[in-house]
Amino acid sequence: MNILRLEQVVKTYGSYRAVNDVTFDIPKGVVFGMLGPNGAGKTSLIRIITSITKADSGRIWLDGEPLNSQHPEQIGYMPEERGLYKKMKVGEQLTYLARLKGLTAAQARESLSYWFKRLDIVDWWEKKVDELSKGMQQKVQFVATVLHKPKLLILDEPFSGLDPINAQLIESEIRELARQGTSIIFSTHRMEQVEEMCRHVVLINKGQNVLEGEVKNIKAEFKQNHFLLDVDGELPADFAEHFAVVSRDEMGTVVHLPSGHGGNELLSWCIDRKITVRHFEELLPTFNEIFIRRVQETQ
Amino acid sequence: MQNLKLIVWREFITRVRKRSFILGTLLAPLGLLVYFLVIIGLSSYSGGGELKVAVLDEADMLGPIPDDKGVHYIPAADRSLDELKKAVEDGTYNGILRIPALGNMQQKNLTVFYYSDKKLPPEKSEFIEDRIEEKLRDFKIDSLGIDRRNLDVLDTKVAIDPEKLDGSEDDQSQYTAAVGLAIGGIMAFVMFFMVLMYGQMVMRSVMEEKTNRIVEVMMSSVKPFELMLGKILGVGAVGLTQVLSWTVLSTLVTLLVPMIMDIDPQQLQQSAPAGAGAAQINPEEAQAEGLRIFAELSKQNWGLIAFAFTIFFLGGYFIYSSLFAAIGSAMSDDMGEGQALTLPVTLPIVLAFYITAFAGIRNPDSGLMVFTSLFPLFSPIAMPFRMAFDPPWWQVALSLVLVVAAAVFFVWLAGRIYRVGILMYGKKVTLREIGKWMLWK
Numbered sequence: 001m002n003i004l005r006l007e008q009v010v011k012t013y014g015s016y017r018a019v020n021d022v023t024f025d026i027p028k029g030v031v032f033g034m035l036g037p038n039g040a041g042k043t044s045l046i047r048i049i050t051s052i053t054k055a056d057s058g059r060i061w062l063d064g065e066p067l068n069s070q071h072p073e074q075i076g077y078m079p080e081e082r083g084l085y086k087k088m089k090v091g092e093q094l095t096y097l098a099r100l101k102g103l104t105a106a107q108a109r110e111s112l113s114y115w116f117k118r119l120d121i122v123d124w125w126e127k128k129v130d131e132l133s134k135g136m137q138q139k140v141q142f143v144a145t146v147l148h149k150p151k152l153l154i155l156d157e158p159f160s161g162l163d164p165i166n167a168q169l170i171e172s173e174i175r176e177l178a179r180q181g182t183s184i185i186f187s188t189h190r191m192e193q194v195e196e197m198c199r200h201v202v203l204i205n206k207g208q209n210v211l212e213g214e215v216k217n218i219k220a221e222f223k224q225n226h227f228l229l230d231v232d233g234e235l236p237a238d239f240a241e242h243f244a245v246v247s248r249d250e251m252g253t254v255v256h257l258p259s260g261h262g263g264n265e266l267l268s269w270c271i272d273r274k275i276t277v278r279h280f281e282e283l284l285p286t287f288n289e290i291f292i293r294r295v296q297e298t299q
Numbered sequence: 300m301q302n303l304k305l306i307v308w309r310e311f312i313t314r315v316r317k318r319s320f321i322l323g324t325l326l327a328p329l330g331l332l333v334y335f336l337v338i339i340g341l342s343s344y345s346g347g348g349e350l351k352v353a354v355l356d357e358a359d360m361l362g363p364i365p366d367d368k369g370v371h372y373i374p375a376a377d378r379s380l381d382e383l384k385k386a387v388e389d390g391t392y393n394g395i396l397r398i399p400a401l402g403n404m405q406q407k408n409l410t411v412f413y414y415s416d417k418k419l420p421p422e423k424s425e426f427i428e429d430r431i432e433e434k435l436r437d438f439k440i441d442s443l444g445i446d447r448r449n450l451d452v453l454d455t456k457v458a459i460d461p462e463k464l465d466g467s468e469d470d471q472s473q474y475t476a477a478v479g480l481a482i483g484g485i486m487a488f489v490m491f492f493m494v495l496m497y498g499q500m501v502m503r504s505v506m507e508e509k510t511n512r513i514v515e516v517m518m519s520s521v522k523p524f525e526l527m528l529g530k531i532l533g534v535g536a537v538g539l540t541q542v543l544s545w546t547v548l549s550t551l552v553t554l555l556v557p558m559i560m561d562i563d564p565q566q567l568q569q570s571a572p573a574g575a576g577a578a579q580i581n582p583e584e585a586q587a588e589g590l591r592i593f594a595e596l597s598k599q600n601w602g603l604i605a606f607a608f609t610i611f612f613l614g615g616y617f618i619y620s621s622l623f624a625a626i627g628s629a630m631s632d633d634m635g636e637g638q639a640l641t642l643p644v645t646l647p648i649v650l651a652f653y654i655t656a657f658a659g660i661r662n663p664d665s666g667l668m669v670f671t672s673l674f675p676l677f678s679p680i681a682m683p684f685r686m687a688f689d690p691p692w693w694q695v696a697l698s699l700v701l702v703v704a705a706a707v708f709f710v711w712l713a714g715r716i717y718r719v720g721i722l723m724y725g726k727k728v729t730l731r732e733i734g735k736w737m738l739w740k
Contacts (some may be wrong), residue, residue, distance in 0.1 A: 053722070072520055079519075
């Protein structure tokens with residue numbers, strides 16, 4: 001079952017085509033990575049999903065229903081550019097935002113007291129936002145995004161501008177929400193973050209979906225049969241006659257095996273020659289590499 | 300609808316709770332109170348104490364002069380100037396008033412001399428001149444043997460009383476125009492002031508949300524149009540609250556001042572600076588005048604005026620505040636470009652006000668004024684002004700229809716600009732581009 005389905009979505013601003021015929025599905029209950037460089041059209045897509053703007057054409061389903069005016073209440077969105085009313089008190093502001101998401105005053109209070117306790121910010125209720133530090137404001141912003149228990153949480157660059165402590169806190173909250181069944185779209189241009197958090201990804205470039213799928217499948221698809229081998233002492237001189245060496249540095253030697261050949265061949269070769277293997281791993285491409293390769297391929 | 304209510308309430312309550320709003324709302328009438336007190340204090344200030352003046356009436360023309368306005372006139376015709384000068388030096392008198400004889404009854408100017416080392420205050424000098432002129436007039440009347448009763452009937456007051464050709468209804472008087480001018484002028488000014496002030500408040504509020512970046516969070520919960528409309532309604536409610544408070548408080552102040560100062564309004568009028576002929580009007584006449592103005596005021600169709608004013612106010616406010624909202628949404632963080640974008644919106648308001656102030660006062664029914672009071676960008680200021688001069692009813696009706704239609708149209712149009720502008724960051728926007736946004740899907 002998918003929480004979100006996009007079909008041939010197109011959005012143009014004047015003559016600029018920001019989203020160009022994008023189709024993908026987001027499975028329920030996973031952290032889904034939306035990757036792409038700055039200006040790829042990620043924010044434009046998010047704005048369409050959150051009903052901030054309308055697509056020119058294409059169809060979108062949220063949890064099986066065509067996107068409608070009730071759906072924004074089921075979505076929590078944290079934009080890349082964070083924003084709060086600076087002069088408003090934290091409690092009042094969050095109550096207001098919660099009520100705009102369809103909560104009653106009592107529900108809002110209940111949800112807020114849960115989050116205030118959870119994030120240990122109970123004594124901020126009466127503080128004005130501009131009295132808080134930037135890190136504190138980020139916490140408030142996060143609460144604003146999740147307080148209505150959205151089915152779908154959309155986080156645009158959630159870690160940008162966060163100090164390591166807050167970043168870790170938010171990360172663990174995201175994981176906890178995912179564990180409880182919230183579907184999460186995690187949009188970023190920082191490819192390495194995706195590998196840590198997401199099971200599924202879509203790669204967007206120039207408004208188009210260039211690649212999508214499960215992280216491990218994509219990695220497998222793009223793997224180049226490269227292995228990293230580090231041994232005690234030097235490798236024998238005839239090693240290069242048997243294996244194609246890609247590179248060599250203090251971490252070890254990177255070896256390319258022809259397709260159809262596995263890592264065991266390399267290992268058994270070493271064992272046969274009584275070479276002590278200190279480190280061995282299959283090198284999977286990073287998303288950065290995959291992205292660059294994919295973009296080059298499609299051009 | 301629920302969201303709109305929440306937005307309106309937030310826009311309203313966050314402003315009304317602000318210290319600056321509370322102070323502004325309370326202080327303005329208080330300022331009025333202080334202003335009144337100062338004016339009254341100044342005008343009843345006797346101008347430097349009592350003055351004792353020896354009157355050396357050389358031709359014995361004036362007779363005794365009653366004390367008046369802090370000046371004591373002491374007859375001293377039986378003493379010489381030198382004697383009197385000594386008395387002034389002693390401090391018995393403050394000064395000597397020497398009144399030479401009139402050459403003949405036809406003489407129209409007379410120089411009177413005042414001897415003192417201290418300067419006569421200008422105000423006192425005026426009082427004394429007035430007194431002596433009165434006395435000399437009495438002297439001339441008696442000397443020429445004119446019957447006072449005949450004299451009184453010489454002056455005839457003339458007033459133009461406009462009448463309808465069919466002689467029907469609406470008995471207008473000479474005061475109609477003056478009262479109309481006052482009512483129309485006040486309404487035009489209030490309208491001008493409110494539309495400009497609260498329109499710009501809407502604009503600032505839109506810009507604040509945009510630069511704060513809260514707008515994207517808001518957009519994920521509410522429709523852009525809801526947010527814009529909520530803002531316009533909320534700020535409008537603040538404006539109405541302020542005007543209402545000012546009206547109530549000012550009324551209280553005007554009622555309270557005489558009580559605090561223990562002043563009888565009649566007295567107030569007499570002690571007012573004796574400028575132009577104000578002092579010459581005798582109390583009964585002033586009262587009659589007041590009654591006539593009052594009659595004129597009560598003759599105005601207040602129900603209709605209030606109804607039309609409200610519609611024009613709302614219409615004007617919606618038109619301009621939505622335009623300001625659109626402009627605010629298009630502005631980037633940089634305030635510098637503001638002028639170029641706001642000018643096209645402020646210009647029509649100012650123009651409407653000037654046309655009304657200059658052309659309207661001269662002739663409220665001129666072709667220019669008729670056009671100005673129908674054109675919806677101008678009519679909220681111009682038509683309430685004309686209303687006081689009894690314009691053809693169809694023009695009022697047409698103007699009302701046009702202003703309502705225009706308000707709906709401009710709110711819609713502004714919504715189309717706003718939804719694009721509010722999410723547009725990091726580039727300067729020209730009016731041409733704003734024009735293009737209206738056409739975006």
